[in-house]
Amino acid sequence: xxxxxxxxxxxxxxxRLYTTLSQSLFPPIISALLFLTIFSFVLKDKSTxxxxxxxxLVPGLIMMAAINSSFTSTSFSLFxxxxxxxxxxxxxxxxxxxELVSAYLVGAILRSLIVSIGIFLVTLFFVVPSIAHVWxxxxxxxxxxxxxxxxxxxxxxxxxxxEHLGVVTTFFLTPLTMLGGVFYSIKDLPLWFQKIxxxxxxxYFVDGFRYGLLGATDGPLGIGIAVTFILTATTVAxxxxxxxxxxxxxx
Amino acid sequence: xxxxxxxxxxxxxxxxxxxxxxxxxxxxxxxxxxxxxNGAGKTTTIQCIMGLLKFDGKISIFGNDNVIDYIEARKxxxxxxxxxxxxxxxxxxxxxxxxxxxxxxxKDKIKERVELMLKDFGLVKHRKKNTRALSGGMKRRLLLARxxxxxxxxxxxxxxxxxxxxxxxxxxxxxxxxxxxxxxxIMLTSHYIEEVEQLxxxxxxxxxxxxxxxxxxxxxxxxxxxxxxxxxxNKPVPxxxxxxxxxxxxxxxxxxxxxxxxxxxxxxxxxKIIEKAGIKIEEIDxxxxxxxxxxxxxxxxxxxxxxxxxxTPEILKDKK
Numbered sequence: 337x338x339x340x341x342x343x344x345x346x347x348x349x350x351x352r353l354y355t356t357l358s359q360s361l362f363p364p365i366i367s368a369l370l371f372l373t374i375f376s377f378v379l380k381d382k383s384t385x386x387x388x389x390x391x392x393l394v395p396g397l398i399m400m401a402a403i404n405s406s407f408t409s410t411s412f413s414l415f416x417x418x419x420x421x422x423x424x425x426x427x428x429x430x431x432x433x434x435e436l437v438s439a440y441l442v443g444a445i446l447r448s449l450i451v452s453i454g455i456f457l458v459t460l461f462f463v464v465p466s467i468a469h470v471w472x473x474x475x476x477x478x479x480x481x482x483x484x485x486x487x488x489x490x491x492x493x494x495x496x497x498x499e500h501l502g503v504v505t506t507f508f509l510t511p512l513t514m515l516g517g518v519f520y521s522i523k524d525l526p527l528w529f530q531k532i533x534x535x536x537x538x539x540y541f542v543d544g545f546r547y548g549l550l551g552a553t554d555g556p557l558g559i560g561i562a563v564t565f566i567l568t569a570t571t572v573a574x575x576x577x578x579x580x581x582x583x584x585x586x587x
Numbered sequence: 588x589x590x591x592x593x594x595x596x597x598x599x600x601x602x603x604x605x606x607x608x609x610x611x612x613x614x615x616x617x618x619x620x621x622x623x624x625n626g627a628g629k630t631t632t633i634q635c636i637m638g639l640l641k642f643d644g645k646i647s648i649f650g651n652d653n654v655i656d657y658i659e660a661r662k663x664x665x666x667x668x669x670x671x672x673x674x675x676x677x678x679x680x681x682x683x684x685x686x687x688x689x690x691x692x693x694k695d696k697i698k699e700r701v702e703l704m705l706k707d708f709g710l711v712k713h714r715k716k717n718t719r720a721l722s723g724g725m726k727r728r729l730l731l732a733r734x735x736x737x738x739x740x741x742x743x744x745x746x747x748x749x750x751x752x753x754x755x756x757x758x759x760x761x762x763x764x765x766x767x768x769x770x771x772x773i774m775l776t777s778h779y780i781e782e783v784e785q786l787x788x789x790x791x792x793x794x795x796x797x798x799x800x801x802x803x804x805x806x807x808x809x810x811x812x813x814x815x816x817x818x819x820x821n822k823p824v825p826x827x828x829x830x831x832x833x834x835x836x837x838x839x840x841x842x843x844x845x846x847x848x849x850x851x852x853x854x855x856x857x858x859k860i861i862e863k864a865g866i867k868i869e870e871i872d873x874x875x876x877x878x879x880x881x882x883x884x885x886x887x888x889x890x891x892x893x894x895x896x897x898x899t900p901e902i903l904k905d906k907k
Contacts, residue, residue, distance in 0.1 A: 340688055341688065341689050343688070344685055347688070348676075348677075352676050420673075421671075425674075426689065428664070429661060429686070429690055430659070430691060582641065
C-alpha cells in the first residue's frame with residue numbers, strides 16, 4: 337500500500353470536513369445540546385439502568401452522532417466524487433481499492449471522532465460522565481464508524497441521485513437510530529418491542545458504548561460483541577469486493 | 588517495449604458494441620493521434636486504457652498489464668479527460684498538490700512539480716482560485732497541468748483543447764511539442780483535425796469501433812490523400828478533352844479541377860493536352876488533400892472499405 341496516496345485521500349477528506357464545518361460538525365453538536373437541555377429539565381429525576389437520565393443519554397447521543405457522521409462522511413464524499421466525475425481521477429491514480437476503502441473509512445472515523453469529542457465537551461455542561469470500560473468505548477465506536485462508513489460507501493456506489501442518499505437516511509438510518517435505545521432503555525418497552533429491538537444493529541452499538549461509559553447494559557453484552565463484529569466484518573468484506581469489481585463505477 | 592499495447596480490445600454497452608476487436612500499439616516517444624467521428628469508440632478505448640471501464644482483451648503500459656499490474660501501469664500515465672472533473676472543494680494549487688499526493692510523490696517533489704505546473708500553464712496568478720471559479724479555458728489548463736504533475740511517461744489527452752481560444756490552443760501546441768520533444772509519449776484525440784495534423788507523428792483513424800487506417804502521418808497522407816490540380820484557363824476547357832484514369836474532373840467556366848491519386852505525375856500530360864487544344868493556361872495550383880478531407884472522406888465510407896484501403900494494424904506491424 338502506498339502510504340502517501342492513502343494519506344492524501346484521508347487529508348482530502350479532512351479538508352472537505354474543514355470547508356463544510358457549518359454543515360458537518362456544528363449540527364450534531366447543536367442537536368445534542370438541545371436534547372440534553374430539554375431532557376435534563378424534563379426528566380431530571382428519572383433514573384434509567386441505574387444512572388440519572390442525563391448521564392444515560394450521553395453515550396446514546398455520542399453513538400447516534402458517530403453513526404450519522406460516519407455514514408454521511410463516506411456516502412456524501414463518494415457520491416459527490418461520482419457526481420462530479422472526480423472519482424475518475426482517483427481511479428486513474430495508483431491507488432488500490434483496499435487503500436481507497438481504508439482511506440474513506442479512516443476519514444469517516446476521524447470525522448466521527450471530532451464530532452463525538454465536540455458532543456462530549458458539550459455534555460460537560462450537564463454531567464461529568466465517568467468511563468467504566470475504555471476497551472468497550474473504543475471497540476464499539478470504531479466498529480460503528482467502520483460499519484456505517486461501509487454502508488455509506490455501498491449506498492454511494494448504488495445511488496444515482498442525491499435523493500437516493502436522503503431516502504436511505506430518512507427511511508433507514510434515522511428510524512434505526514431513534515429506535516436503537518438512544519433515548520430509552522428497552523426494558524421500558526413492551527416485550528414484543530424489546531424482541532424486535534434485538535434485531536436492530538444500532539441497539540448493540542448504543543448499548544455497548546453505554547456499557548463503556550456507565551458500566552451497565554440493557555441487552556446481552558456477548559451477543560452485542562458478536563453481532564457487531566460479524567456485521568462489520570461482513571459489510572467491510574462486501575465493500576472491498578464491490579470496489580475491487582468496480583461495482584456501479586466501472587461499466 | 589511499446590508505451591501502450593492493445594490486443595483484441597472489445598467493449599460493449601448492453602447490446603451496443605463500442606469497440607470491436609481493436610489491436611494497435613503506441614511507440615515510446617511517439618505523438619499518436621487517435622481520431623474518428625463522434626461515437627467511433629475513441630473515448631471508450633481511452634477509458635479502457637485508463638482502467639475506467641471493464642473490457643475484454645489486453646492492454647499493457649510499458650509491459651505492465653493495466654488490470655493485473657494496475658498500480659505500476661497507472662504511475663506511468665497522465666490523463667486529461669474530455670469532461671472536466673476537478674475537485675470542487677479545492678483551489679488550483681490544492682488540486683495539483685493533492686493529485687501529486689495521490690500519485691505517491693514525496694513532499695519536496697510535490698512542491699517542486701506544483702510550482703512548475705503553475706508556471707508552465709500560466710496558472711500562477713490563479714493559484715488560490717477555487718476550481719469552480721475558473722473559466723472553461725482555465726479549467727482545461729488545470730486539467731492538463733494535473734495530468735502532468737506526477738511527471739508521467741505517457742500523456743493521454745481526450746479532446747484537450749475543447750473550450751480553448753485560438754491563442755491558448757497555439758500555446759498548448761507549443762507546450763505539447765516541447766513535452767513530446769522531451770521524450771514523453773502522447774496519445775491525443777481531438778475534433779480539430781488540424782491539431783492532429785500539426786502535432787502527431789502517427790495517426791490512427793477509427794470508425795464504428797474499428798481501426799480503418801493507421802500509420803505514420805506522412806504515409807497516411809501519401810497513401811490516402813488525393814491531390815487536387817486546379818487550372819485556370821483563358822477559355823473553358825471542353826468537358827471531353829481531358830480523360831485521366833481514376834480521377835474526378837470538374838469543369839466550371841474557365842476553371843478545371845482534377846482530383847485523384849498521383850496528380851503531380853499526371854499534371855504535365857494534362858497541361859500538354861490543354862495547350863495542344865489552343866487553350867492558354869493562366870494559373871496552375873497543385874495541392875495535397877488536407878488530413879481533414881481525408882478523414883471525412885474515409886470515415887464517411889462504409890466500414891468495410893478498411894480492407895480496400897489496405898492499411899490495417901496487421902499490415903502496419905509487418906511494415907515495422
